[in-house]
Amino acid sequence: MENNGPLGFFDSGVGGTSIWKEVIQLLPYENSIYLADSRNAPYGEKPVKEIIALCKKNTDRLLEMGCKIIVVACNTATTNAIDYLRSNYHVPFIGIEPAIKPAALSSKTKFIGILATKGTLSSALFSKTSELYKENITIVEVVGQGLVDLIEQGAHESPEMELHLRTLLKPMLIAQIDYLVLGCSHYPYLLPVLRKIFPPGVTIIDSGEAVARQTRKVLAENNLLHEAGAIGKHTLFSNSDPAILSHLVNAKQNGYTVSYLEF
Template sequence: MSNEAPIGFFDSGVGGTSIWKEVIQLLPNEKTIYLADSKNAPYGERPVEEIIALSKKNTDKLLEMGCKLIVVACNTATTNAIEYLRANYHLPFIGIEPALKPAALKSQTKVIGILATKGTLSSKLFHQTSELYSRDIKIVEVVGQGLVRLIERGEHNTFEMEILLRQLLKPMLEAHIDYLVLGCSHYPYLMPVLKKIFPPDVTIIDSGEAVARQTKKVLEENHLQNQGDKGPGHKLFSNVDPKVLGLLTNAALNNYEVSYLEF
């Protein structure tokens, strides 16, 4: 595998670009290919077998496009399918899990919240992580029903979104959480609205920086860093209208290639 090959990313839509942004910021020499499987979003409401099949489809497409490493930029796909992917493909995979550990270790109130999809919260991997860090911590779990669909339409900072979030997050406000863990890669795009809803002493955390650091580490361990002096290239594809994908990534400003692709 060539060191100049791109890093691949996939998500059930545009949300994983929150992870992609962290990776390209930390690794400016790397080329990337991003697949937004918006046609099948959200993964969080699908059965495990279907999530695995969709993850396999995305992986096959990224391998066809010559990727050297794949970031599963989707919590639901990671918690339900990454074990299968690692067992059946011979290249490194980076997953994304809710950042429960730092929230549980730093919480002063010993009450933390996690906002995630049904597919993530019901997964075996999430339950294992939750049991590990929740011995003396109360975790208020909320399924973000309807959030991904609004974000996929570019309606992440709207009055409708604020009303929905206030309804969903009421149990967390009543429980006086001091940490909110975002358990879906779409949800960092809700940060402006979340900061309006929660008091300033609630810390909101996601996994983006940690995933970027892990990607860098795995590239180094496998001697896959791009040492070339050619500028990086970033290609982002959506299997629906790529307009929202382009807007969220500021493609017009940064000259990223954003286009439609059937996959």
């Protein structure tokens, strides 16, 4: 595998760019290709078979483009399909799952919240991880019904979003959680609204930095790190309207290429 090949990313839409931003910030010399499968968003409501089929489609396209590693920048895809992908392809895969461990170990109130999709919360991988910490901690799980759709429409800071979140998150506010774990890569785009809803003592955790560090580690272990040189080039594709994707990554100002692609 060429170590100057791009890093590949895919998600059920624009949300995985929250992960992608952390990775390219940590690895400035790497090139990248990002696929926003917005036409099929959200993955969180779909059956496992369909999630795996979508992940396979995205992976095949990224490999056609010469990607040397694939970051599954979607919690639902990771928790439902990462084992299949690792068993059936020969490139390294980086997955993301909710950061329950740091929240559970740091919580003082012993109440933590997990905001995630139905597909993540009902997955075997999530269940296995959360079981490790349920003995000493109460986990308040909330399905982020409708959140991905609003973010995909560019309405992540709208009054409608705030109203919807206040209703969804009531159980967490009543429980007085002190840690909120974001279990979907779309959700970091909700941080400004979430900080309005929760008191200042609530720590909000997402997986972006941890995924970036893991990506660097796996690249190094496989001798795939790009040698220092020119700053990386980044190409992002959407199979829906690319305007929201372009806006979220500030494409014009940053010199990123964002276009429509059929996949």
